[in-house]
Amino acid sequence: MTVDDPLMSPFVLKNLTLRNRIVSTSHEPAYSEDGLPKDRYRAYHVEKARGGVALTMIGGSALVSRDSAPAFGNLQLWKEEAEPWLRRLADQVHEQGAAVMTQLTHLGHRTSNYTDNWLPAISAGNVREPAHRAFAKAAEQWDLDRVLQDFVDVAQRCEAAGLDGIELMAWGHLLDSFWTPFWNHRDDDYGGTYENRMRYPLQVIRAVRAAVGTDFVIGARMTFDEEREGGLETPEALRIAEDITAAGIDFISLIKGSIGTDAHLARTIPPMSTPASPHLEFAGRIRQKLSVPVMHAARISDVATARYAVAEGLLDLVGMTRALMADPELPNKVRDGRTDRIRPCVGANMCIDGIYASGAAYCMHNPSTGRELEVPQRIDRASTGSRVAVVGAGPAGLEASRVLAERGHDVHLFEAADKVGGQLLLASLAPRRRDLRGIIDWRTEELARLGVRISLNTYVTAETLLDDQPWDVVIVATGGTPAAPRIPGAGLVTDTWDVLSGAHRPRGHVLVYDDHGGNQALDAVEALVGGGATVELVTPERTPSPDVGSLTAAGYFNSLAENGVTVTVLRRLHGVSRTPDGLEAEFGVDGFGFRERRTFDAVVAEMGTDPVQELYDELVGSSTNLGAVDLAALLDRGPQSVVRNEEGSFRLFRIGDAVASRNVHAAMLDAARLCRAI
Structure with a gap:
């Protein structure tokens, strides 16, 4: 890093000096306890x-009113007992050299x-918002x-607690429901003309500005184009920004898009398979x-x-929240010239999701995020080194090897295939999930840095492993x-692995039966329709793919519609x-005698995985x-000291899908918990 790195340059926000330009913008991770930012919430920030x-910035959508029901683990800062918790969080963040604010909303x-x-x-x-489904009264x-x-x-409470400022949420919530013509259809003094629609938001902003000190920072999160018919457009949004600035707003957290449906939110907070930084040039023009x-x-x-x-x-400040x-x-690694290790x-x-x-x-491949108290972000060195064999270089084995090597152990990683990655390699073949390669690539580079020995094309048996050398x-x-x-x-059924790998891509009228509920069946459907098949997706669930988060699912479901995929539930x-x-x-409905039979050219099923446990059993x-x-001990970060066989020569553990069919994050968490105590 050079001293003139623009990303590391200080910035003065009102009278608050920020040490660089990187911001964690307000978001709600749902780490609150009793609606308060207690130990877990504080440790994260x-x-x-x-x-x-x-x-x-804490408290994405932190609530100011008792009647604003927490929809996703929101902080409830209307509670008086929030103040000491806020003060403790602010003090500890300040001790580390950062500023801290919270978003406030109804x-x-x-x-x-x-x-x-x-x-x-x-x-x-x-009105009714589709995403959370409340019917609201005017x-x-x-x-x-x-x-x-x-x-x-609540603004005064935040100031008294030592926060540096607040951000008023005016994107899809109460305040902007008045100023956007999409939601406001009133015919009183708060509806109709621009001046009427702005009346209440400006009253709130002016009242808050008057109630806090002049150095206390007040921002607003707002959209400059709702991108929906009848919604707020850029010219009027610019006028709103001018008026709220005059009323006391010190900065704007700029958004493009709206938030009322999963699909709209996914365009605003883009998942993988979408273009990176899609609204950056728009933000620059608005700035x-x-x-x-x-x-x-x-x-x-x-x-x-x-x-x-x-x-x-x-931009003046870059939000890099995810x-x-x-x-x-990340900021320290930029400062120290270690960007290759991010x-x-x-x-x-x-x-x-x-x-x-x-x-x-949770972060898919950082199991410590949100678990800082039980799985710390920083890995301590072990008091003594051990010789450790890790068999299998999928996500669980890669993370186990990384953590063990960071702790100073002598690690040898064995993999039967010709490359590392396991099921992640297969998943990343789907165009929508190609970015999963980043999980593999980062760990591969870290293992090389740590000097972990990796033996590819090596099928390990108990005999070869135990003959190799003594393992701890x-x-x-x-x-x-x-x-x-x-x-x-x-035996007539094809699995999704063959479809995704290209080993077998049936055509004609294809049934994809999903009794798993994850991305796998959806990826298979997209691969099949891409090859010319006509597909029906069938599930015993009440909804397709219940384990796929709403923002990610939005793109899949649009693809199903565009490709004429029939979806049958129950x-x-x-x-x-x-x-x-x-x-x-032959199909049935659970719990009832109903049966129906239909004919397809091929049947593909996604049922999760069966553990490969032969080596473990041996x-x-x-x-x-x-x-x-x-x-x-696993949950309390204590050592694994169970002895059930005095004649044994090593400790044995299994992790990830070798235990049971689960997702990438579960595999990473298995490895992180276990290996930090070895």
């Missing part, structure tokens, strides 16, 4: 500050009617008066017309693009193989038989622990 970020219609206290949602009108004057006071009270600093975040995940954005004057979740040390964000969007699927945000620890990460449906005629496959006309599939009798894991 302190780690970003320690990693060198200039500004970390969610308005962007929530559910059936959560928290079941109070009615409010909005500018009687806010009455008494609603507006109390919510305005709530904004004031030239504004009188306050601009920050922007939309898949700016690489340092070169971030540096370009600052150097060319497109990239910082993948590697909170763990890449691959755009899997598990950080966003995980909030709904798992109850919290053996970790079996042999993964899985495609599971076949347990039905009559299973049908379980009971058997397949060959007939003169093709393959006859080794278990020679191990000291007989494969047993002390689960309490």
